[in-house]
Amino acid sequence: MTKRTKIDARGAHCPGPLMELIAGLRLVEKGDEIEILSNDKGSLKDIPIWVQKAGHALGSIEELQEYYSIVVEKVKT
Amino acid sequence: MSKRIIIVGSGIGGTIVANGLCNILGSEIARREISVSMLSATDKHFYQPGLFYLPFGKFRESDLYKNQKEVLDDRIHFKVDPVTKIDIQDNTITTESDNIHEYDYLVIATGSRIRPDLIPGMKQSAHWFYDLDGARRLREALEDFKGGRVVINVNAPHKCPVAPVEVTFMMHSYLKERGLLENSEITYTYPIGRLHGIEPVSNWLEPEFESLGIRSETFFNTKEIVPSKRSIETEEGASLPYELLIAIPPHSGAQLIEDSNLGVGGWVPTDPQTLLLEGSNNVFVLGDTTNIPISKAGSTAHFEADVIIENLSALITEGRWAKNYDGKVFCFIETTDEKATYISFNYENPPRVGAPNQMIHWAKIGYNRLYWLSIKGLL
Incomplete structure (x- = not known):
């Protein structure tokens, strides 16, 4: 069963939401998902680009009140 | 009955909390109403930011560390006895020597490792x-x-x-x-x-x-x-x-954290404002140990320690909450030609980088020495 881990990276200026996502992916199994919350508009661009480059899968991007929810599936070990 | 505060970990965060509590709660400690103990895996205190100067011959190895006892207030019960398990249900800590310590308040400052x-x-x-x-x-x-x-x-x-x-x-x-x-x-x-x-x-x-x-x-x-x-x-x-x-x-967090089922990867789920372990009202977490998505840096641990000192003191002596952590971080950045710059930010305000200059470099060099006073709570 797919496990989803939430990382609340709102207010994460350093090293930033994408670096938190990379760190989080180290800790989950192949097939699991990470939902990352970010209030940095840049995440809408840099997370999908990195996910594609790194060979993982983008689940969803949702714009919520004053922040974004981005779901990423770990495809590679 | 006296309130027992135990600090696990003797890095910058744990040391500042321990010394700061003694500075504020001196009367209560003298009357034996409060005790402050620290359990550590080592008898040495390292100035970690000095490590990256070492390979370039810009820092003497002997200036990197002091005996932990030297940097601690005499009123702190300090023991080198690595903690093997933290039980937050029973409020107990087990050490390598099989001693079990009970606490009323716990501060987890076990740091990270490469x-x-x-x-x-x-x-x-x-x-x-x-x-x-x-x-x-x-x-x-x-x-x-x-x-x-x-x-x-x-x-x-x-x-x-x-x-x-x-x-x-x-x-x-x-x-x-x-x-x-x-x-x-x-x-x-x-x-x-x-x-x-x-x-x-x-x-x-x-x-x-x-x-x-x-x-x-x-x-x-x-x-x-x-x-x-x-x-x-x-x-x-x-x-x-x-x-x-x-x-x-x-990096990972301490093995002890995983062994105690306190957090995946050794990072403890921590409230970003209160610095309490999520779901707890007597376990504080700071520095690299937390899962808060901000810089794992000495300054983060220092600013968090100041907040924990205020809240623990106020909780024990007045039964009130004093203040929340605002995510404050400050980092020097050494560049070239004996120049440096810095970044400073919190949860609300992102960092900006100014032009490097020699004054900031000398401030950093000064801090490398002043560190030993700062962890005693004298700065």
């Missing part, structure tokens, strides 16, 4: 500067280095997010001073599509690196190091050869 073992080939082939042995070995490698391709390879997560940048600048200065720059090439690699997680830092770095001839590779996530080829292979399919590899290995 994990070169998580990337195949890294432990055997790479140098690093995040611990004393690694910094010593890098110093030896630099003394023997006659020029070639130097790679500074950043992996996530890691503590002190600006240290790799500082080492890159210092490497450039070192090679220049030794006349090796002409036949060397420095490459800095970073996991995401720019040079640093902080966009303003990245924007500042780009022209700085370009003017110094420092190459960079982005979207660079290390898959393995191949010692026989002296190359780094990436998840993205790239291959980068090196003669000298300085890695920033991925």
Whole structure:
């Protein structure tokens, strides 16, 4: 069963939401998902680009009140 | 009955909390209404930010550490007895010597550790500067280095997010001073599509690196190091050869945290404002140990410690909450030619990078000495 881990990276200026996502992916199994919350508009661009480059899968991007929810599936070990 | 405060971990965060509590609660401690204890895995206190100067001959090894007893208030019960288990249901701590300690309030400050073992080939082939042995070995490698391709390879997560940048600048200065720059090439690699997680830092770095001839590779996530080829292979399919590899290995939290089922990867789920363990009202967490998505840095631990001191004191003596942590972080950034800059930010205000100057460099050099006063609560 797919496990989803939430990382609340709102207010994460350093090293930033994408670096938190990379760190989080180290800790989950192949097939699991990470939902990352970010209030940095840049995440809408840099997370999908990195996910594609790194060979993982983008689940969803949702714009919520004053922040974004981005779901990423770990495809590679 | 007296209130027992136990601090696990004797790094910057734990030490500032312990000393700060003694400064504020001196009367209560004298009346034996409160006790402050610290359990540590070591009798030494390291000034970790000094480590990256060591390979370049800019810091004496003897200036890196003091006996932990020397930096602690005499009223603290200090024991070197590594903790093997924290039980937050029973409010107890078990140590290597099989002693069980009960607490009323617990402060977890167990820090983080490098994990070169998580990337195949890294432990055997790479140098690093995040611990004393690694910094010593890098110093030896630099003394023997006659020029070639130097790679500074950043992996996530890691503590002190600006240290790799500082080492890159210092490497450039070192090679220049030794006349090796002409036949060397420095490459800095970073996991995401720019040079640093902080966009303003990245924007500042780009022209700085370009003017110094420092190459960079982005979207660079290390898959393995191949010692026989002296190359780094990436998840993205790239291959980068090196003669000298300085890695920033991925980090984990303390094994104790995982053994106690307190957090995956050794990072403890912590409320970003109260610094309480999620769901707890008597366990505080600070520094690298938390899962809060901000810099794992000494200044973070220091500012968090100040908040915990205020709240623990107020809770015990007045039964009230004093203040929340606002995410404050301050980091110096050493650059070249004896100049430095800094970044300062909190949850609400992102960092900006000013032009480096010599004054900030000397402030950093001064702080390297003043650290020992600051952890005693005298600054």
